[in-house]
Amino acid sequence: MGRFLAVLAAGCAGGLIGEMGTGVGVGAAWMASVMPRDCRLVTVEMDADRVAAARRVFADEERVEVIHGDSYVELERRAPFDLLFVDGGAGDEGVGLLKIGGRVVFDDVTPVEALPADSPYREHDPKRELFFTDSRLVATEVVLPDLRNALLVGTRVR
Template sequence: MDDMPRRIPDSLPALRAAARRAGFTLSCEERTGSLLALLAATRPGGRILELGTGVGAGTAWLLSGMDAASRLVTVELDEAVQKVAREQFRSDPRVAFVAADGGAWLEEYEGEAFDLVFADTWPGKFTHLDRALALVAPGGTYLIDDLLPQPGWPEGHGASVRRLLTELEERADFRTVRMAWASGHLMAVRTAPSGRW
């Protein structure tokens, strides 16, 4: 069975072209994007957090699944890269762009919890994991990708991935599932309230 998505966001070709021009090679791939759209669609009026905007490929997929009442906050360290996404989605009131270090943002954020957290960068995944998980609302979903070996992984990164998976799977407050599909995913759903909420 061919698992490539049949429908893609209208904005995706332009974002892909902008990424190529900028030499940006870390965009969300299409199967991951289709999963993001599906998860966003399960949360009418939902609050969504994306850590790692990049040029906005993941943002496009999330927005394509969101309804009019849903809201997305997307955080990116590299403001020049994020500018591509800001320009593409400048007229969409559902998305708020934050140009900041993801770890610092996680440490300082004191707002509402999120129904979906997609951690597509180091903060919220390999650093500041507890802070990111604390922002997942009861019944909410935490998703990470790039867990299968990727070109450009730094030396020893495979061991970091294995430690991360073990840590997530040992948590009593989340149910997890590994998916050896696309770039490799782990999805976790909060089953017990966070101490924060």
Template sequence: MTVELDETRVAAARRVFAEEPRVEVVHGDSFDELAQRAPFDLLFADGGSQPAAIVDLLRIGGRLVNDDVTPVNLLPADSPYREHDPKRELFFGDPRLVAAEAVLPDLHNSLLVGTRVR
């Protein structure tokens, strides 16, 4: 399933998956909608920084993935993310997650992957 707030994007996603009965496209707030269906084996969080409560929605052994993360060495010297980076703080700071950062082959984007271990 995928959850999206924006109606135009919901309609576009429904068109893309019209022939795929395994994919449910839900219009609404991800936390409200996902909480009703938890726990999950995989959550791909594509809507920006996530609160720690997203980890509650994972099964033990389940994975949280976040894309479009700028590798630290590409952050400008004065970037506020050097001091306070909500995405990395969740993945590497939440004691329930064991996490890794994978820099993609373009060297300009990272993926954060966290496995819920407790």
């Protein structure tokens, strides 16, 4: 997952990256470590202890801002984004925070082939349905190399 985020972040020249749900900064570190010099990253976390931990990680990185608050509220004020990693807080509302041509990534998806045979998600997965019925997105699912995890990625086209 981190490497996938890094691939997208590396192309954000002059851009703005947002992250919903910082955790302690692992995903943000993947992106910040390769994003172009003129790119900035804003990440939002509601848990104060995690915010403090992530701020220590980025203490020497002025291009990264770790904000304590609600991810959608804080990122809406700073939109539009070239790349948005949705990993805590708002779901499909995040698409509206992208520039046209911007990309959104959702993780924590289980590939259908890795689901138990009787899982209801084989027939009906609200996350996938929201993502793939959003007419603003050209989207796909990417199964990660462990074959147990997947992500959804989309480009905003309208």
